[in-house]
Amino acid sequence: MRNYENLVIVKPTLTAEEIQASVKAIEEIITSNGGEIATTDTMGMRKLAYPIEKNERGYFHVIYYSIAPSAITEIERRFRLNEELLRFVTIKYDTNREIIAFNQLVQKAQKKAAAPAKEEVAKTEAPKAEEAPATETPKAEEAPATETPAVEAEAPAAE
Amino acid sequence: MAERRKYKKRYCKYCEAKVDFMDYKDVGALRFSLSERYKIMPRRLTGNCKRHQDMISTVIKRARAAALVPYTVTRKTVVTAPFENLK
Numbered sequence: 719m720r721n722y723e724n725l726v727i728v729k730p731t732l733t734a735e736e737i738q739a740s741v742k743a744i745e746e747i748i749t750s751n752g753g754e755i756a757t758t759d760t761m762g763m764r765k766l767a768y769p770i771e772k773n774e775r776g777y778f779h780v781i782y783y784s785i786a787p788s789a790i791t792e793i794e795r796r797f798r799l800n801e802e803l804l805r806f807v808t809i810k811y812d813t814n815r816e817i818i819a820f821n822q823l824v825q826k827a828q829k830k831a832a833a834p835a836k837e838e839v840a841k842t843e844a845p846k847a848e849e850a851p852a853t854e855t856p857k858a859e860e861a862p863a864t865e866t867p868a869v870e871a872e873a874p875a876a877e
Numbered sequence: 878m879a880e881r882r883k884y885k886k887r888y889c890k891y892c893e894a895k896v897d898f899m900d901y902k903d904v905g906a907l908r909f910s911l912s913e914r915y916k917i918m919p920r921r922l923t924g925n926c927k928r929h930q931d932m933i934s935t936v937i938k939r940a941r942a943a944a945l946v947p948y949t950v951t952r953k954t955v956v957t958a959p960f961e962n963l964k
């Protein structure tokens with residue numbers, strides 16, 4: 719299992735319900751291929767930096783998940799067939815440093831999504847920290863200690 | 878010697894802030910390394926170290942693919958898309 723992040727841009731011409739249905743369908747593609755969704759982050763309707771298929775705007779949705787690397791080709795194939803998607807970007811979080819960043823991003827997104835569900839955050843975060851390779855754990859413990867102040871400082875600004 | 882130097886003594890701002898990972902979705906943080914026309918600023922002007930410049934360039938390229946940052950800016954879009962729109 720490896721950590722991935724997918725940013726998908728859904729067509730703005732759909733209605734709100736259709737967008738939600740299409741986001742559900744996208745998440746369903748990931749879970750049906752054996753992926754475990756850590757969290758999702760809705761960036762909402764945004765202006766695109768450049769028109770894609772003559773659309774000026776798009777609905778941005780980010781999905782953080784972990785999945786076997788071999789399943790990514792199938793997921794991307796399904797995404798390409800999906801005509802409701804303007805664009806998708808898959809990011810791999812592989813190195814130790816990236817995994818730490820991934821966990822921080824997941825935490826940030828979870829905080830943003832639901833402030834009252836903080837107990838769940840703690841539960842889901844604990845096993846993930848242990849997944850990191852044992853040989854590199856001392857490094858992993860050092861890094862969050864130095865990084866957490868910066869993240870906490872950023873968080874209020876983002877909200 | 879001092880007159881010849883056009884810019885201040887350069888240092889890597891990302892090293893100072895101890896940045897270990899950049900998120901391509903955080904477009905506000907990329908502004909510092911983008912020119913007015915959204916070109917990636919060269920290291921000799923920003924003073925970034927090699928390691929952070931490499932990180933910035935991959936992150937900017939990801940943001941471009943995700944339509945968060947434009948690839949090219951024509952004369953028309955220079956006016957209609959100032960930096961504030963992206964934030």
Ligand SMILES: [Zn+2]
Nearest residue numbers: 889892926929
């Ligand atoms: Zn640096």
